[in-house]
Amino acid sequence: MTGDPPVSIAELDQVGALRRLDDAQVAALTATGLVELRPEGGGRWRVMPAGRVGAVRIGGLDVEVRPKVGIARLLFLLGYAADPGFRPEDVAARPEPELWAALAEGLIRQAERALGPGVLQGYVVVDEALPLVRGRIRFADQFARRAVLPLPVELQFDEYATDIAENRILRTALRRMLAVPRLPAGTRARLSHLDGRLDGVSVLPHGAIRPAYRPSRLNARYLPALRLAELVLRNQSTEPGPGEVTTASFVVNMAKAFEDFVTTALREALATFPGRTDGQYEAHLDTGRAVRIRPDVVHVVGGRPAAVFDAKYKLEHLSSGYPGTDVYQMLAYCTALRLNEGWLVYAQGTTPAVPRRIRNTEIDVMHYPLDLSLPPSDLLLQVDALAHRAMRGGGPASVR
Numbered sequence: 001m002t003g004d005p006p007v008s009i010a011e012l013d014q015v016g017a018l019r020r021l022d023d024a025q026v027a028a029l030t031a032t033g034l035v036e037l038r039p040e041g042g043g044r045w046r047v048m049p050a051g052r053v054g055a056v057r058i059g060g061l062d063v064e065v066r067p068k069v070g071i072a073r074l075l076f077l078l079g080y081a082a083d084p085g086f087r088p089e090d091v092a093a094r095p096e097p098e099l100w101a102a103l104a105e106g107l108i109r110q111a112e113r114a115l116g117p118g119v120l121q122g123y124v125v126v127d128e129a130l131p132l133v134r135g136r137i138r139f140a141d142q143f144a145r146r147a148v149l150p151l152p153v154e155l156q157f158d159e160y161a162t163d164i165a166e167n168r169i170l171r172t173a174l175r176r177m178l179a180v181p182r183l184p185a186g187t188r189a190r191l192s193h194l195d196g197r198l199d200g201v202s203v204l205p206h207g208a209i210r211p212a213y214r215p216s217r218l219n220a221r222y223l224p225a226l227r228l229a230e231l232v233l234r235n236q237s238t239e240p241g242p243g244e245v246t247t248a249s250f251v252v253n254m255a256k257a258f259e260d261f262v263t264t265a266l267r268e269a270l271a272t273f274p275g276r277t278d279g280q281y282e283a284h285l286d287t288g289r290a291v292r293i294r295p296d297v298v299h300v301v302g303g304r305p306a307a308v309f310d311a312k313y314k315l316e317h318l319s320s321g322y323p324g325t326d327v328y329q330m331l332a333y334c335t336a337l338r339l340n341e342g343w344l345v346y347a348q349g350t351t352p353a354v355p356r357r358i359r360n361t362e363i364d365v366m367h368y369p370l371d372l373s374l375p376p377s378d379l380l381l382q383v384d385a386l387a388h389r390a391m392r393g394g395g396p397a398s399v400r
Contacts, residue, residue: 006062007047009035011254016048021061028058032249034065054235054251055099057181064098067254069372071102076376078252079231081260084268085215086227087376099250103232104177104187110225111170111194119197120222122164163201165211166222171198173229179238180248206237255313259296262311262345262370265380266297269387275301281308285336295333299391305337307390313347322346327356327365334363343368343390 007017020043021029029047030037034056038046053067053074067074079086114120174195178188204210210233215223238248263279270277281298283305285291297309310333312326322344330342340362341355346369355364370382 004061006064008062008064008066009047009049010066011049011053011068013049016046018044018046021045025058025061028247029056029061029063032056032247032251034249034251035063051255052251052253054249056251057100057246057248059181059246067252071099073372073376074252074257075102075106075228075231077257077261077372078235079227080376081257081264082230082234083227084264085223086231087224100180100183100248101187103236103250104180104183104191107173107177107225107228107232108187108190108194110228111174112190114170114222114225115194115197117221119162120164120166120219121162122166122218124161124163161200162198165213166219166226167198167201168204168211169213169233170222170225170229171195171201172204173232174198175203176232176236176238179246181246204233258313258347259311262309262383263297265383266299266309266387269380269384270299270307270391273299273301273387273391275299275306281305283336285332293333293336295337298337305339307341307343308333308337308339309343309345309386309390311345322367327358330365331358331361331363334365335361340364341366341390343386345370345386347372 004019007019009017016038018040021037022043026037026045029035034050034052034054036048036050038048040046047063049065053065055062055064057063069077076086174191177183178191178195183191210230213219213226219226232250235252236248236250238246267277267279277297277299279297281295281300283293283295283298285293295308296311298305299307308330310326310330312322314323314326326344330344334340334342341364343366346367348369348371355366357364368386370379372379374382
């Protein structure tokens with residue numbers, strides 16, 4: 001089936017979209033985890049959001065779940081969570097109507113800037129068999145493979161070349177974008193041109209661990225492109241699906257993305273205070289150490305918890321407010337960590353961050369909504385204010 005009308009639904013859509021899908025499309029779309037499919041009979045399916053956002057292309061079918069924060073803000077949250085050096089300008093300069101266009105345009109723009117002065121080179125370790133000695137002889141390989149032959153010689157040497165970690169990451173991301181079906185011809189041409197500039201650079205296989213590189217003065221011009229390239233490699237996949245139909249997907253679990261962003265942003269904001277900040281802090285609720293707890297973020301000073309935070313990608317209900325179960329959870333954290341204050345960080349809300357004193361204790365649970373619609377700089381200022389407020393509180397809790 002080709003030329004199907006696109007499916008575009010909002011992240012919080014409660015109605016979904018009704019589409020006729022064949023078996024191959026149902027199987028491929030289900031495998032991505034982007035949406036929930038509910039059978040309606042007669043080959044028709046209701047497409048519903050499933051707690052994830054992103055875009056999927058399956059042959060001639062486009063399905064997109066639009067993030068409530070917008071595409072540019074989504075890419076910022078993802079990028080900053082992995083690297084605090086990520087900035088809004090790392091993505092497309094102008095708003096794009098859909099995710100694939102935003103990703104491709106941003107990657108092209110940054111790659112053009114990175115490669116403008118020339119392709120970066122560096123020293124790489126080469127293992128090769130040669131008819132002459134160069135570098136260091138690999139004696140173990142020589143004796144194992146050519147015990148009675150003097151030539152060729154198994155060698156290891158350093159070579160100044162383009163096949164370095166930075167170029168491998170960038171070229172692999174370009175190839176991953178080129179594999180997305182039905183990109184505009186102009187976009188595909190620009191991606192192909194950039195891929196050609198990196199001729200001779202190895203492409204990382206799917207699932208391979210990305211090679212490490214160290215930011216420095218020498219590769220500084222590459223860093224914005226590498227941040228976006230790594231975002232593509234972490235979240236995008238392009239694979240043959242049922243019936244040899246190519247499936248390209250960029251799928252994000254928003255609850256995990258928000259948690260990762262809050263963890264990184266708090267770690268940066270709390271860096272000015274003594275102590276360390278731990279994500280997914282391990283502790284126990286009971287004295288027998290049988291019930292484990294894992295607050296999203298705990299700041300530790302002198303080996304003792306000083307502040308606790310938990311990120312919740314939830315909306316405040318107009319009538320009932322935030323879920324009470326979140327308060328129960330934070331009360332358990334504060335009790336186990338001996339803190340008199342705990343912070344629940346939400347993705348949106350109007351309730352001011354006022355103390356909610358728990359009966360018969362000296363524990364206050366705070367609801368702190370972040371406004372994800374703010375410009376990134378203002379959003380980070382909100383997190384910074386949260387860190388400073390939390391570090392003014394804390395201390396041991398006691399039960400009355």
